Amino acid sequence: MTDSGPTIGPMTGATKPSANIHEYLAELEDIPGTRVYTAARARRGYHINQFAMSLMKAENRDRFRADQAAYLNEWPLSDEAKGALLARDYNHLLDLGGNVYFLSKLFSCDGLSFAEAVSTMTDMTFPEYRDMMLNGGRSPEGQRSIRANLAASEKGN
Amino acid sequence: MARITAGVGSSHVPLLGVAVDQGKTRDDYFGPIFAGYDWTREWEQAEKPDVIVLVYNDHASAFDMKIVPTFAIGCGERYKPADEGWGPRQVPDVEGHADLAWHIAQSLILDDFDMTIINEMDVDHGLTVPLSMMFGTPDAWPAKIVPLAVNVVTYPVPSGNRCWALGEAIARAVASFPEDLNVQIWGTGGMSHQLQGPRAGLLNAEWDNRFLDMLIGETDAARWIPHIEYLRETGSEGIEMVMWLIMRGALGAKTRLLHRHYHIPCSNTAIGHIVLEPAE
Ligand SMILES: [Fe+2]
Numbered sequence: 001m002t003d004s005g006p007t008i009g010p011m012t013g014a015t016k017p018s019a020n021i022h023e024y025l026a027e028l029e030d031i032p033g034t035r036v037y038t039a040a041r042a043r044r045g046y047h048i049n050q051f052a053m054s055l056m057k058a059e060n061r062d063r064f065r066a067d068q069a070a071y072l073n074e075w076p077l078s079d080e081a082k083g084a085l086l087a088r089d090y091n092h093l094l095d096l097g098g099n100v101y102f103l104s105k106l107f108s109c110d111g112l113s114f115a116e117a118v119s120t121m122t123d124m125t126f127p128e129y130r131d132m133m134l135n136g137g138r139s140p141e142g143q144r145s146i147r148a149n150l151a152a153s154e155k156g157n
Numbered sequence: 158m159a160r161i162t163a164g165v166g167s168s169h170v171p172l173l174g175v176a177v178d179q180g181k182t183r184d185d186y187f188g189p190i191f192a193g194y195d196w197t198r199e200w201e202q203a204e205k206p207d208v209i210v211l212v213y214n215d216h217a218s219a220f221d222m223k224i225v226p227t228f229a230i231g232c233g234e235r236y237k238p239a240d241e242g243w244g245p246r247q248v249p250d251v252e253g254h255a256d257l258a259w260h261i262a263q264s265l266i267l268d269d270f271d272m273t274i275i276n277e278m279d280v281d282h283g284l285t286v287p288l289s290m291m292f293g294t295p296d297a298w299p300a301k302i303v304p305l306a307v308n309v310v311t312y313p314v315p316s317g318n319r320c321w322a323l324g325e326a327i328a329r330a331v332a333s334f335p336e337d338l339n340v341q342i343w344g345t346g347g348m349s350h351q352l353q354g355p356r357a358g359l360l361n362a363e364w365d366n367r368f369l370d371m372l373i374g375e376t377d378a379a380r381w382i383p384h385i386e387y388l389r390e391t392g393s394e395g396i397e398m399v400m401w402l403i404m405r406g407a408l409g410a411k412t413r414l415l416h417r418h419y420h421i422p423c424s425n426t427a428i429g430h431i432v433l434e435p436a437e
Binding site for chain 1: 362
């Protein structure tokens with residue numbers, strides 16, 4: 001757990017020390033197997049997420065299902081993004097700025113449960129993933145920091 | 158005068174709504190989860206709150222990426238359950254308390270919180286699942302709701318400290334509302350879960366329970382937990398727990414524990430639930 005943090009008074013009247021945005025953003029990139037939905041990703045993935053959001057409407061789902069490539073061509077998406085969407089390559093979509101709450105519109109359109117879709121981003125099959133969850137989920141041990149893992153493995157060598 | 162009489166924290170996993178809607182709340186999978194809410198359902202029947210300030214987040218239902226408000230307050234008369242891609246939940250419409258909501262909105266803005274005001278929106282599982290957990294399946298929700306939507310999706314999300322301070326300001330706003338109202342504040346979301354990437358499925362019961370501990374009594378340690386700690390320890394979606402700090406902040410310097418429940422798993426998520434009241 002954290003220590004008690006900066007010792008400043010209540011917000012009223014007090015000035016909060018401004019966080020260093022560069023350090024803040026760098027830390028967000030230091031988590032193994034995780035793509036934090038930062039402003040940079042939100043910007044890059046804007047049209048991926050807005051496309052996914054359009055699937056909230058039944059008529060759009062029907063048009064998308066009828067001709068996926070044609071529907072995607074209506075959106076200002078890169079070929080890479082279109083390819084990843086057609087392949088349902090969700091890790092790739094996260095890298096391109098997709099966010100899971102938006103991508104989940106595509107899960108539902110495909111008739112996939114949230115957990116099943118999520119399992120495709122791991123190295124497990126859905127039954128394996130489900131068993132892991134029933135057994136208490138994935139432990140954070142060794143999953144907290146890329147830098148810490150690197151330092152530990154260098155020490156080990 | 159209106160007063161905040163209690164705070165409730167709860168996960169708002171969509172699958173819990175499915176369990177309620179399909180009558181599965183006592184089966185082997187969901188039974189232990191719902192049993193932990195039995196105490197609260199009875200307590201709520203006795204407490205009869207007039208209004209609930211319900212802190213939650215929208216999951217790409219009412220808001221898309223066009224506009225991302227950090228803190229938004231619903232000042233409308235009523236809200237319909239959102240269609241989240243499989244038809245709206247068959248639960249009652251949510252009735253707002255526009256007088257109190259507008260009073261809180263104005264008070265917060267004068268108190269330096271630059272709120273976004275919402276007059277019309279649909280509300281998704283983030284708001285309706287906690288109602289089902291606490292009230293079951295009535296024909297109409299027994300309390301009016303002031304929805305308070307927080308951005309916990311696009312970074313940076315608000316800091317724990319800011320959320321706590323917002324809770325303090327909400328308590329001041331409620332206390333200056335002239336009508337005699339029994340108001341509760343609910344903080345929803347979490348606990349540990351990660352819904353994306355190769356690390357998906359992360360749960361952290363030890364951390365979650367320490368977080369629950371930190372909501373009880375006089376400590377304000379939880380308000381200083383940095384975002385990176387939620388992310389590392391509780392998964393990328395565990396950050397929703399900052400919304401519980403708005404609830405905790407609104408209860409004042411010290412709280413007393415009335416009820417607590419924790420269960421792993423519900424789908425991808427750790428279920429946490431706590432009921433607190435302000436203490437002198
Ligand atoms: Fe949520």
